[in-house]
Amino acid sequence: MLRQALLVASRSGGARRVVETAPFTGDVVRRFVAGETIDDALRVTGGLTGEGLLVSLDVLGEDTHDEGRAEANAAHYVELLGRLGAAGLGRRAEVSLKLSAIGRTFDEDLALENARRVCAAARSAGTTVTIDMEEHTAVDSTLGVVHELRRDYPDVGAVVQAYLRRAEEHCAELAYEGSRVRLCKGAYAAPAAVAFTDKEEVDRSYVRCMKVLMAGKGYPMLATHDPRLIEVAGALSVLNERDDDTFEYQMLYGIRPQEQRRLAAEGAQVRVYVPYGREWYQYFMRRLAERPANLRFFMRSLVGR
Numbered sequence: 001m002l003r004q005a006l007l008v009a010s011r012s013g014g015a016r017r018v019v020e021t022a023p024f025t026g027d028v029v030r031r032f033v034a035g036e037t038i039d040d041a042l043r044v045t046g047g048l049t050g051e052g053l054l055v056s057l058d059v060l061g062e063d064t065h066d067e068g069r070a071e072a073n074a075a076h077y078v079e080l081l082g083r084l085g086a087a088g089l090g091r092r093a094e095v096s097l098k099l100s101a102i103g104r105t106f107d108e109d110l111a112l113e114n115a116r117r118v119c120a121a122a123r124s125a126g127t128t129v130t131i132d133m134e135e136h137t138a139v140d141s142t143l144g145v146v147h148e149l150r151r152d153y154p155d156v157g158a159v160v161q162a163y164l165r166r167a168e169e170h171c172a173e174l175a176y177e178g179s180r181v182r183l184c185k186g187a188y189a190a191p192a193a194v195a196f197t198d199k200e201e202v203d204r205s206y207v208r209c210m211k212v213l214m215a216g217k218g219y220p221m222l223a224t225h226d227p228r229l230i231e232v233a234g235a236l237s238v239l240n241e242r243d244d245d246t247f248e249y250q251m252l253y254g255i256r257p258q259e260q261r262r263l264a265a266e267g268a269q270v271r272v273y274v275p276y277g278r279e280w281y282q283y284f285m286r287r288l289a290e291r292p293a294n295l296r297f298f299m300r301s302l303v304g305r
């Protein structure tokens, strides 16, 4: 119930104004968001890659409803990738892109064109793009765009959300040679008709999907902080005789940082998803919805800790 309420609030203008102007919000947001500018993003990326971690940078700002804004968001990614390449970070840092930030909600062709520009810039910088997955109604069109992009840019990453009933089927379709696939639980509100709503069911689906991806020929990117699922992933890598460089773990910036470093120290590839930018509200609310402890941390900060 609380999760649903927070996810609804993530789309509400009124709730947004309350949260954005609350005292101490900034401190809490900084735990999950690297900063507001490309300089902030590069500084954090340099620090993480210096510690042996990989990075995926996400420019915050989704649900764009006008063409100018969509173009500006794509241009920002192009600039970021230029700076990333110039700083020599392209080999260890990629970008994550939401199609809703570059026009998907009002013009799918525009979103595809903008995504192509971002992919071209990523290639010049020596890196890759992963297309984030958003609400369940956008899954088919997003996978369609990924499929189109992969004609010219085969290394474009896809995302599967384990909470969707069709997740295992999508994993089977995507587990082919060279196919980079991020598997996450899923962070958006979705009805029972299309998604598992019970936590245990979602976890079981995640395991089934992981089995398909780890046994397949693609490159699995296992995005979770869940200790039990991380343990299963390790067992599946042994079972499928996968070398450390044939798959990676992914976690969010600010969540279980010690675990990120522990896995990397054991030789695993670990990528940290690093969001930055001014439009942090929706991303932040999804993080609160995921975990009561995140919400408690936020509430404590509001009353001055």
Ligand code: FDA
Pocket: 131, 132, 133, 134, 159, 161, 182, 184, 185, 186, 187, 188, 223, 224, 225, 226, 227, 250, 251, 252, 255, 256, 272, 273, 290, 291, 294
């Ligand atoms: P869950 O939230 O169920 O937590 C499971 C366990 O993990 C907890 O019981 C606890 O042990 C541990 N844990 C979790 N948070 C913790 C914390 N703050 N501190 C300590 N322990 C903690 N979603 C989406 O819909 N589309 C997308 O494209 C993406 N992309 C994406 C990329 C990356 C790199 C990640 C890590 C996640 C996403 N997500 C996403 C978000 C994802 O769908 C999901 O909402 C979150 O990862 C939370 O799910 P967990 O798998 O961590 O499990």
